[in-house]
Amino acid sequence: MESTDNLNSTRDIDNLIELMAKLPGLGPRSARRAVLHLIRKRALLLTPLADVMQVVAETARECLNCGNVGTLEICDICASDKRANGELCVVEDVADLWAMERSGVFKGRYHVLGGTLSALDSIGPQELRIPKLIERVADEDITEVILALNVTIDGQTTSHYIADQLGGRVRLTTLAQGVPVGGELDYLDDGTISAALNARKDI
Amino acid sequence: MESTDNLNSTRDIDNLIELMAKLPGLGPRSARRAVLHLIRKRALLLTPLADVMQVVAETARECLNCGNVGTLEICDICASDKRANGELCVVEDVADLWAMERSGVFKGRYHVLGGTLSALDSIGPQELRIPKLIERVADEDITEVILALNVTIDGQTTSHYIADQLGGRVRLTTLAQGVPVGGELDYLDDGTISAALNARKDI
Numbered sequence: 001m002e003s004t005d006n007l008n009s010t011r012d013i014d015n016l017i018e019l020m021a022k023l024p025g026l027g028p029r030s031a032r033r034a035v036l037h038l039i040r041k042r043a044l045l046l047t048p049l050a051d052v053m054q055v056v057a058e059t060a061r062e063c064l065n066c067g068n069v070g071t072l073e074i075c076d077i078c079a080s081d082k083r084a085n086g087e088l089c090v091v092e093d094v095a096d097l098w099a100m101e102r103s104g105v106f107k108g109r110y111h112v113l114g115g116t117l118s119a120l121d122s123i124g125p126q127e128l129r130i131p132k133l134i135e136r137v138a139d140e141d142i143t144e145v146i147l148a149l150n151v152t153i154d155g156q157t158t159s160h161y162i163a164d165q166l167g168g169r170v171r172l173t174t175l176a177q178g179v180p181v182g183g184e185l186d187y188l189d190d191g192t193i194s195a196a197l198n199a200r201k202d203i
Numbered sequence: 204m205e206s207t208d209n210l211n212s213t214r215d216i217d218n219l220i221e222l223m224a225k226l227p228g229l230g231p232r233s234a235r236r237a238v239l240h241l242i243r244k245r246a247l248l249l250t251p252l253a254d255v256m257q258v259v260a261e262t263a264r265e266c267l268n269c270g271n272v273g274t275l276e277i278c279d280i281c282a283s284d285k286r287a288n289g290e291l292c293v294v295e296d297v298a299d300l301w302a303m304e305r306s307g308v309f310k311g312r313y314h315v316l317g318g319t320l321s322a323l324d325s326i327g328p329q330e331l332r333i334p335k336l337i338e339r340v341a342d343e344d345i346t347e348v349i350l351a352l353n354v355t356i357d358g359q360t361t362s363h364y365i366a367d368q369l370g371g372r373v374r375l376t377t378l379a380q381g382v383p384v385g386g387e388l389d390y391l392d393d394g395t396i397s398a399a400l401n402a403r404k405d406i
Contacts, residue, residue: 052218098235
C-alpha cells in the first residue's frame with residue numbers, strides 16, 4: 001500500500017485493512033476485499049460489527065473454572081447444575097469445546113487446557129491448565145474424565161501425561177478412533193484405517 | 204451454534220461470529236477461529252480494530268468526482284494538481300483503482316464505474332457512473348481515456364458502450380492483453396495465448 005499510504009485521508013482505511021489482514025484466514029488481498037465490502041454495507045455490517053467488537057473487547061473473559069470464553073466469571077456450563085453429571089471432557093482449546101457443544105451430545109462439563117504439552121515450545125504442565133484440572137477432579141464430584149484431545153503427537157503425549165497424573169482416582173476414557181461419518185476409505189490415511197480395523201465391531 | 208445460542212452470556216460473542224461470517228472469504232468456521240484469535244489478542248488486535256472500524260464507519264465516503272473510497276468529499280487523487288495530466292483511467296470498482304495505484308505506474312486520475320453494464324441484472328448506464336464520466340470528459344481537461352475494465356464479457360461490453368459514447372471526443376485506449384509477467388504458457392487459457400500472439404512484438 002506504499003502509494004496510498006502517502007494519502008493522509010485514507011489512513012484509517014489503510015489501518016483497518018492492515019488490522020483485518022492479521023486475522024487468521026485473511027491476507028492483504030482478502031482484507032482489502034473485506035474492507036470494501038464493509039464500507040459498502042455500512043449500516044448493515046460495518047456499524048453493527050464495530051459496536052459488537054467494542055462490547056466483546058470490554059466483556060469477553062475466560063471462565064475461571066474451565067477456561068471457556070464468555071462474558072461471565074463462571075461460564076453458563078460450569079454454573080448449570082444440569083451439567084454436573086460427573087463427566088468432565090478435557091479439550092485443547094475453546095474452539096474444540098464449541099465443536100463438542102455444537103454436536104449437542106455431551107451433557108457434562110468441560111476443561112480447556114489451552115494447548116498441549118510441547119518440549120520444543122517449552123510448554124510444560126504449568127503453562128497449561130493441568131494443575132487446575134487435577135484440582136477440579138479432587139474438588140468436584142467427577143466420576144469420569146474424557147480426554148478429547150486432538151489425535152496428534154502432542155495431543156496424545158498430553159493425554160498420556162494427564163492419565164498418569166489422574167491414574168486410579170477416576171475413570172479415564174478417550175474418544176473412539178475410526179472412519180468419520182460420510183468418510184470414504186479411499187481418502188483416509190493408513191493410521192485411521194488401521195485404528196478403525198483394530199476397533200471393528202460385530203454387526 | 205444452536206446449543207450456545209441458549210446461553211445468554213455468550214450472545215455478544217455469537218453475534219460477533221455471525222457478523223464476521225458475512226465477510227467475503229470467511230465462513231462460519233473461519234469466523235469462529237478469527238473471533239477466538241481476536242479475543243486472545245484483545246489489546247493488540249480486537250480493541251484497535253473496534254476503534255478503527257468505528258472511525259471508518261463514521262468517516263468513509265465516496266469521492267463525489269471519481270467514486271474512490273476515502274474520507275474526503277473530493278479524494279486526494281482528484282484534489283492533486285500533479286495528477287491532472289489529462290489521462291483518465293476508467294475502472295470497474297475501487298479495488299481495481301487500488302490495484303492500479305499499488306503498481307505506481309499511472310500518474311493520471313481515475314473514474315470508478317461501480318460495476319459493469321449487465322442486461323441480466325438490469326444494470327444500465329444510469330446505474331453506473333457513466334453519465335458522470337461523460338460529464339468529466341467534457342468539463343475536465345481530459346486528452347486520453349484508458350478503459351481498464353476487466354477482460355470479461357460484461358467488462359468488454361461496457362468498454363464498447365463507453366467507447367461509443369465518447370467516440371471522437373478524446374483518445375481512447377485499453378490495457379494491453381498478453382502473457383502476465385511470471386506467467387507460464389502451459390497454465391494460460393487459449394484466449395490469452397491467442398491475444399498475446401496477435402499482439403506479438405519485434406525484439
